Amino acid sequence: MRAALVQLTVTDDPAANLPVTVGFIRRAAAAGAGFILTPELTNGLSSSRAHQRSVFRSEAEDPTLAALRAEAKAAGVWLLIGSLGVLTDDPDGRFANRSFLIGPDADIAARYDKIHMFDVNVSETEVYRESEGYRPGGRAVLAETPFGKVGMTVCYDLRFPALYRRLAQAGAQILTVPAAFNHITGAAHWETLLRARAIETGCFMLAPAQTGFHAESHGKGRRTHGHALAVAPWGEVLADAGTEPGVTLVDIDLARVAEARHRVPSLTHDRGFDGP
Numbered sequence: 001m002r003a004a005l006v007q008l009t010v011t012d013d014p015a016a017n018l019p020v021t022v023g024f025i026r027r028a029a030a031a032g033a034g035f036i037l038t039p040e041l042t043n044g045l046s047s048s049r050a051h052q053r054s055v056f057r058s059e060a061e062d063p064t065l066a067a068l069r070a071e072a073k074a075a076g077v078w079l080l081i082g083s084l085g086v087l088t089d090d091p092d093g094r095f096a097n098r099s100f101l102i103g104p105d106a107d108i109a110a111r112y113d114k115i116h117m118f119d120v121n122v123s124e125t126e127v128y129r130e131s132e133g134y135r136p137g138g139r140a141v142l143a144e145t146p147f148g149k150v151g152m153t154v155c156y157d158l159r160f161p162a163l164y165r166r167l168a169q170a171g172a173q174i175l176t177v178p179a180a181f182n183h184i185t186g187a188a189h190w191e192t193l194l195r196a197r198a199i200e201t202g203c204f205m206l207a208p209a210q211t212g213f214h215a216e217s218h219g220k221g222r223r224t225h226g227h228a229l230a231v232a233p234w235g236e237v238l239a240d241a242g243t244e245p246g247v248t249l250v251d252i253d254l255a256r257v258a259e260a261r262h263r264v265p266s267l268t269h270d271r272g273f274d275g276p
Contacts, residue, residue: 001147003035004028005228005248007241009212012046012219014055018064020245022071028247029075035147035252037080037208038068039228040114040155040180041097044085045210047219049133056095058087059111065100073106078145082178082208083114083154085134094135099152099178101143109145112152113137116160122184130156140166148173148254151203155179158193161200168201169267173257175203179224180210186225191237198231202261204252205231211243233260 006024010017021042028036043064046052059065064084072079081100088096097114115138117131140163143150151167151174158177167175175197181190198205211226228241230250241248261267 001035001252002031002033003037003206003230003250003252004031004033005206005208005230005239005241005250006036006038007209007211007226007228007245007248008039008042009245010041010044010210010214012044012048012051012055012214012216014043014064017042017044018067021064022067024245024247025068025071025075025079028249029077031247031249033077033249035078035080037082037176037178037206039082039208039210040178041085041210042082045180045214045222046216047222048216051218052085052095052133053087053093056085056087059098062086069102069106069108072102072104076104078103078147080152080176080178082176088135090135092135095133096137097130097134097154099154099176101145101150101152110141110143110152112141112154113139114154114157115140115163116156118156122182126182126184128182142167142170142172147252151175153177155181158197161197164197164201164203165267168203172201172203173254174252175201175205177205177207178209179207181225183223183225186227190225190227191229194229194231195235195237198233199235200266202233202257202264202267204233204257205229207231209241211241211245233257
């Protein structure tokens with residue numbers, strides 16, 4: 001199975017971001033990819049909650065979701081929309097950071113709301129409180145596809161290995177990690193964390209990414225790390241997209257999942273323990 005990681009530099013304008021995303025999806029499909037993945041917040045990055053509220057839509061009314069579902073059907077591919085910011089009916093008005101797995105019939109095969117919120121102090125000038133704008137999900141999601149079982153996660157989830165172990169023990173062979181990883185933490189931790197999760201679970205890690213400087217009409221903008229990665233179940237990096245927007249192709253052989261788990265069957269070696 002050939003997968004394609006789409007790397008984007010979105011702005012805070014979903015209408016402007018959409019044609020770029022569509023172009024990359026079409027390029028990936030033309031190159032033979034049967035599974036195409038876009039990064040976290042494919043519809044747009046913004047530091048302004050008011051602006052997000054003005055441009056985000058509910059799932060039923062989101063134009064990015066509708067257009068990309070149509071693209072998946074036109075190309076006859078599986079498409080992971082890494083995530084979209086969508087409006088919810090939550091009383092506190094927070095959004096959902098929601099990942100969608102779209103089948104070649106344009107149906108939504110699975111949806112996953114990001115569980116872990118990026119509430120961190122990267123530096124004195126970079127402070128993030130994702131939970132102020134987005135409400136966390138509460139359910140892990142494993143999706144069945146013709147090419148394998150896919151465990152869905154998003155970005156900051158990567159720092160919580162219990163989620164990945166649970167998905168792998170439930171049968172996941174591919175773990176998706178669409179991201180808008182911060183440029184500072186990304187340089188320090190991104191590849192290491194992805195390789196660690198691959199080794200721990202014996203899964204392929206497919207991690208499409210946002211990259212570069214994201215201009216905002218209603219904010220100061222932000223930088224993301226890029227380097228969309230595909231990592232094999234033994235931990236080796238199969239593909240690295242670097243820092244430019246584009247499409248990165250990688251061929252996936254699920255026999256490598258069984259091989260890695262046979263060599264080191266740690267998923268079956270859990271033991272209970274006391275303390276601390």
